[in-house]
Amino acid sequence: MKGGNSTTRDELGALALFAVIAEERSFTRAATRLGLSQSALSHAMRRLEAKLGLQLLTRTTRSVAPTDAGERLLETLRPALDEIDERITTLTEMRARPAGNIRITTSAHAARMILWPAIDRLVADHSDLNVEVNVEAGFTDIVAERFDAGVRLGHSLEQDMVAMRIGPRLRMATVASPAYLAEQSRPEVPQDLSRHRCINLRMVSGSVYAWEYEKAGRELNIKVGGQLLFNDVDLMVEAALSGHGMIHLIEDRVLPQIAEGTLVRVLEDWCDPFDGYYLYYPSRRQPSAAFSLLLDALRYRS
Numbered sequence: 001m002k003g004g005n006s007t008t009r010d011e012l013g014a015l016a017l018f019a020v021i022a023e024e025r026s027f028t029r030a031a032t033r034l035g036l037s038q039s040a041l042s043h044a045m046r047r048l049e050a051k052l053g054l055q056l057l058t059r060t061t062r063s064v065a066p067t068d069a070g071e072r073l074l075e076t077l078r079p080a081l082d083e084i085d086e087r088i089t090t091l092t093e094m095r096a097r098p099a100g101n102i103r104i105t106t107s108a109h110a111a112r113m114i115l116w117p118a119i120d121r122l123v124a125d126h127s128d129l130n131v132e133v134n135v136e137a138g139f140t141d142i143v144a145e146r147f148d149a150g151v152r153l154g155h156s157l158e159q160d161m162v163a164m165r166i167g168p169r170l171r172m173a174t175v176a177s178p179a180y181l182a183e184q185s186r187p188e189v190p191q192d193l194s195r196h197r198c199i200n201l202r203m204v205s206g207s208v209y210a211w212e213y214e215k216a217g218r219e220l221n222i223k224v225g226g227q228l229l230f231n232d233v234d235l236m237v238e239a240a241l242s243g244h245g246m247i248h249l250i251e252d253r254v255l256p257q258i259a260e261g262t263l264v265r266v267l268e269d270w271c272d273p274f275d276g277y278y279l280y281y282p283s284r285r286q287p288s289a290a291f292s293l294l295l296d297a298l299r300y301r302s
Contacts (some may be wrong), residue, residue, distance in 0.1 A: 010151045014048040015077055019077050019078070020033060064276050070088070098126055102290060104134065104148065104151065105136050107152075110167070111133055114277055116133075139152070143282060148291060150279070151166070153276065156273075164299060166301045169274060169275060170250055170251065170275075171250075172213075172251060172274075174266050175248070175266070176245065180243045184196060189267075201236060202231060208229065213270040213276070219227060226246055243264065
C-alpha cells in the first residue's frame with residue numbers, strides 16, 4: 001500500500017508485536033512468547049511510536065504499561081487480531097489432524113478431579129494439540145483474559161455464555177479428627193457448630209467462607225468461629241487431622257481420610273448434593289476442531 005498515512009506490512013507486524021507487549025506488560029515475557037529478542041522488540045516499538053508520533057508504552061525498570069493512546073490502539077487491534085486467529089484456526093482444521101492451542105482457567109480442585117484426566121488422554125491421542133491450564137482460586141473474566149473456556153460450580157452464567165456439565169453432582173462434608181470428637185459432643189444440627197472450634201477458609205475476595213448446608217430444600221449459611229483461618233485447603237485438612245477443630249469441604253477432598261478413619265464425618269444428613277462443575281465459553285465462539293475435541297472429552301455422561 002502507498003500513501004503518506006498508509007500502513008506497511010512491517011508496521012502491521014509491529015502492531016501485532018505491540019499487542020503482545022501490552023498484554024504481557026513485559027518485554028521479557030513478550031520476547032519469550034514471541035521467540036524474539038528484547039532488543040528487537042524494543043527497536044520495533046521505537047520505530048512504531050516514531051511513525052505514529054505517539055508514545056504507546058510507558059516503560060519502567062520493572063514493568064511496561066500502555067499509555068492512554070496505547071490502550072485505545074489496543075482496543076482497536078484486539079477484534080482484528082482475534083478474527084485473524086479464528087481464521088488461522090479454521091485453516092488448520094483443513095489438516096488431517098486437529099491442531100491448535102486451548103487455554104482454560106479453573107480451580108485447583110476441578111483441574112485435578114476432572115480436567116487433567118480428560119486432558120491426559122486427549123494430548124496423548126493428538127500430538128498437535130496444545131492445552132494450557134491456568135489454576136486460579138477466584139473468578140476470571142475469560143474474554144478479557146483471552147481464555148477459550150473456564151470452569152466453575154453450577155450452571156448460572158452471564159449472558160453470551162454457554163455452559164456444559166463436565167462432572168457429577170457434589171456434596172460437602174463436615175469432618176473432624178476422632179481425638180477432637182472424643183472431647184466434644186457431636187453437632188446434631190448446623191447451629192450446634194457455634195459451640196465448636198472450626199477451621200475457616202479465607203476466600204480470594206477477602207471474605208471468610210460461610211459454611212453451606214441443605215436438607216430437604218432448607219438452606220443454611222453458618223458463620224463459624226475458631227483459632228485458625230487459612231486460604232489453603234491442604235492446610236485446613238492438616239489442621240483437622242491434628243485435632244484443631246472441624247472443617248467443611250467438598251466431600252471428595254476428605255474421602256480418603258474418612259475411609260482411613262483419621263477424619264470422622266458429622267452432619268451428613270445436612271449435606272444434600274448440589275450442581276457440580278460446568279465448562280463455560282462465549283456463545284459467539286464457533287468451536288474449532290481442537291476445541292470440539294475438548295468438549296467431547298469433558299462432556300459428562302451420567
